[in-house]
Amino acid sequence: MGYRRHAKRGVMLVVGGLILLTGVALLVLPGPGLLLVLAGLLILSREFPTLDRYVEPVRTRAVQAAEESVTSWWRLTGSILTGLALFAAGVAWGLVPELPLSGWSTGSGLILSGFILFALLYWSYRRVRAARRATPTN
Template sequence: MVPKHLKHVAVVTTGGILLVAGIALLVLPGPGMLLVLAGLVVLSNSFPRLERHVEPVRRLALQGMRESVSSPLRIAGSVLAGLALIAAGIVWGLVPTLPFSGWPTGSGLILSGLILLGLLGYSYRNVTRERAAQSA
């Protein structure tokens, strides 16, 4: 059995990482508001005062999700950004003369690209389902 304080630390750490990654993705390419929402939901389990922020962020996240896949150009740009992050991660992992070179930096870039592509696929699937339900 996991001690209660260790479970609390794990929840707070996970929520904090999701929140920080989401905030970073607000200025980088990608649906950062979805990660901000996920972080707030996780943290609100430990900090009930955060619950009042969940619904406004949920509305913004859903709006951002729809906008991120609103046109083929936006989808293409996001896919290219995700692939560029993955390629940059491979380069940073393999080329030792780059600043901060090595696999810790490279794997972070690769993970960022994979998260971006995963969230883009999630957004596309949900928006497609939403449109199909509205037209039915």
């Protein structure tokens, strides 16, 4: 029984660590960096309770950043253009063999990032719209 518990803890450490590191990389690359950092922390905090103190500040900042992405027309436009650029780059990396690390493994990752970006924009837009409806105007 102890073996399974240690194996599960090891798997959670690897999965949570990879997601966390991917999120950290996406803080400077295009993609939902803060949300992946949050996901990695949530996974790791289940096995390592000392990490709980980092979850709420990251959650607050991630939700704030997601909402900020749809609060003005220029941010929303920039986010949409970034998503379209990710799709285009994904197709280019899938079809043009001269590009570094070309192939559909890289291309599909870029396309998936574009889909994730659009899903997060939709979620953020609905959240902001619902908050505006709930706030009475004077």
